[in-house]
Amino acid sequence: MAITLNLPSVLAAHAGGVRTLHASGRTLGEAVADVAARFPNLGPRLRDQDGNPYPFVVFYVNDEDVRFRGGFAAPVQDGDEVTVIPAIAGG
Amino acid sequence: MTSTTVPATARASLSALPLRCRNCGAERAAGPVSICEHCLGPLEPVYEPGRPLPDRRTIAARAPSLWRYQEWLPFDGEPVLSLDSGFTPLVEAPALARRFGVARAWVKNDTVCHPSLSFKDRVVAAAINAAAAFGLDTIGCASTGNLANAVAAHAARAGLKAWIFVPETLEAPKLIGTGIYGPRLVRVRGTYDDVNRLCAQVADRFGWGMVNVNLRCYYGEGSKTLAYEIAEQLGWRLPTAVVAPMAGGSLVTKLRKGFEEFLAAGLVRGAAPRLYGAQAEGCAPIVRLVERGGTQLEPQVPDTICRSLAIGNPADGVFAARALRESGGWAAAVSDAELVQGIRFLAQDTGVFAETAGGVTAAAALALARAGRLRPDDEVVLCVTGHGLKTVEAVSGALPETPLIAPRLKEVAVLVEEEGSAA
Numbered sequence: 001m002a003i004t005l006n007l008p009s010v011l012a013a014h015a016g017g018v019r020t021l022h023a024s025g026r027t028l029g030e031a032v033a034d035v036a037a038r039f040p041n042l043g044p045r046l047r048d049q050d051g052n053p054y055p056f057v058v059f060y061v062n063d064e065d066v067r068f069r070g071g072f073a074a075p076v077q078d079g080d081e082v083t084v085i086p087a088i089a090g091g
Numbered sequence: 092m093t094s095t096t097v098p099a100t101a102r103a104s105l106s107a108l109p110l111r112c113r114n115c116g117a118e119r120a121a122g123p124v125s126i127c128e129h130c131l132g133p134l135e136p137v138y139e140p141g142r143p144l145p146d147r148r149t150i151a152a153r154a155p156s157l158w159r160y161q162e163w164l165p166f167d168g169e170p171v172l173s174l175d176s177g178f179t180p181l182v183e184a185p186a187l188a189r190r191f192g193v194a195r196a197w198v199k200n201d202t203v204c205h206p207s208l209s210f211k212d213r214v215v216a217a218a219i220n221a222a223a224a225f226g227l228d229t230i231g232c233a234s235t236g237n238l239a240n241a242v243a244a245h246a247a248r249a250g251l252k253a254w255i256f257v258p259e260t261l262e263a264p265k266l267i268g269t270g271i272y273g274p275r276l277v278r279v280r281g282t283y284d285d286v287n288r289l290c291a292q293v294a295d296r297f298g299w300g301m302v303n304v305n306l307r308c309y310y311g312e313g314s315k316t317l318a319y320e321i322a323e324q325l326g327w328r329l330p331t332a333v334v335a336p337m338a339g340g341s342l343v344t345k346l347r348k349g350f351e352e353f354l355a356a357g358l359v360r361g362a363a364p365r366l367y368g369a370q371a372e373g374c375a376p377i378v379r380l381v382e383r384g385g386t387q388l389e390p391q392v393p394d395t396i397c398r399s400l401a402i403g404n405p406a407d408g409v410f411a412a413r414a415l416r417e418s419g420g421w422a423a424a425v426s427d428a429e430l431v432q433g434i435r436f437l438a439q440d441t442g443v444f445a446e447t448a449g450g451v452t453a454a455a456a457l458a459l460a461r462a463g464r465l466r467p468d469d470e471v472v473l474c475v476t477g478h479g480l481k482t483v484e485a486v487s488g489a490l491p492e493t494p495l496i497a498p499r500l501k502e503v504a505v506l507v508e509e510e511g512s513a514a
Contacts, residue, residue: 009295010128045131055386055409056114056131060288063281065404067390085291086126087133087406 003031003076006083007042014042023082028059029072031082046084047072056087105168107224110134110308113410123225123300125307133406134308136165144356147327157213157316163352164217165312171223172249173216177316179204181324181472186440187453191460193469197330198443199321202478207244207268209237209446209477210317210342215245217313218302222251227300231255233290234303235283235338235399236265237446237477242302243272254299256286261398264481282393284404303339311341318349321472322359329354330364332420332465334456335474336448337368337377338400340411342474347414364472365420367464368411369455371395371447374403375424380412382422388412396427396485397447399477421464425454431489433457434479444479450486452476 002022012019016039025031029051036043047053052072059066060083066074076082107121114132125134144162153159157177158170180200188196201210215238222230231254232242239255246253253274257266258281270276279286287304294301302310322329329350335343343366350363370378373395380388388408393401405411415422425433430447433454438444445453452473459465479486496502 008126008291010124010126010131013128045129054131055388056126056133058288058404063285063288065284065390067404068392083288083292085288086131087404 108136108165123305176212176216184441207240211237211241214313215241218306218310221309222300229299233287239269243274247272314345315349330470334367340405340407366418368422371397372424378422378424423455429454446477446482449475
């Protein structure tokens, strides 16, 4: 079982129209790097030139904001679900 | 048919403005989208710089609603829905000025905004016209309460379907004040940030007009009307300082934009006001960013009775912190006990009963005054953004016990005597 990565439609357009990808890695950063290597147009939209997340993009691992878990250094394992959400507004 | 429902032929004349990314500058056509497809940065509407703008007299002769400033709202053509929101009273508050030790003070009283008693009526008035321009038949939102009330009310009047998602802990008056209009109201386990994340996915999946998600670029512009109204109601001039609550952080950025637009249009002169942001200590990620400096916002898990400001992951937090600092202002966070005191002294000084966010704003203004950030020569406006009847449980325990008497004059006389001896 791999790690599942859920993309918003604005990003799925850069992954062949697929909203759900599978990835492997021991950290979120490694999983993102794995996907970025396979989808060159998607990679620069998931992380900046230094390999860090953008301020406007939030990653959740199993519903938890990874900024509470060390960002891209957060450990992930097979079966985890990663969701990518553009930053969100008030209410 | 309601008074704001119009024939389809008239709707065809309304169009929304195109969009540009605030981060990378990429442009795209108008649409129910708030995220740049290149960098995922936030989009904002693009106004034609050379468009004709009205003068003071023209504006003053228009109907008393936020649409009197329609040249600064993100549409071409005439609005078709929610035509009567905004233009709330600006209440001078000399007792508040004395409490703060400033020259003059006013309350911008959005507790009486039409129809749902909060400033969210402004942003929803803008968003629902965007929905009309895009031909959407369903709108919705993630909400901490006030937005839920507003979306439900505006959608009901327009005959649109509404899907509204709120955190499970929302106050009962805000649930009732939403459900009464007949939307699909859904409680979600978790915090507002969990709800908002879900709604980002809902907008993506179902294509509805989620006002603070995919209609956000149009929605946010409605907040600017608070600034325009303050300027006009002060007699076409600007205050020196404005204090406003912060949740997602959008309001203070839009206040700044609004004041600067009126300065650029020559409708007012002088310096833009210093802007001060207010949050509850239990959820103060923007205040902490202002204090710390830099551009990295650290999200927080909210823990405060001020649920309408309980956004731990504010989308506009970085922009808000920058707007406050660049304006020469600052930010302050207050405890739950202080915000309850803020609600009480605001009511007793001004006759305005505010919800918890108003208590945060009033208490933060007092803290800023005590810290010397509000000065003796300042003219200060407090943006009070929602009605106190929405959060009565926050203050019910803080009020003195109400005596119960028999209908006999002598029992009143005893109370009057007690009052006299206590004085």
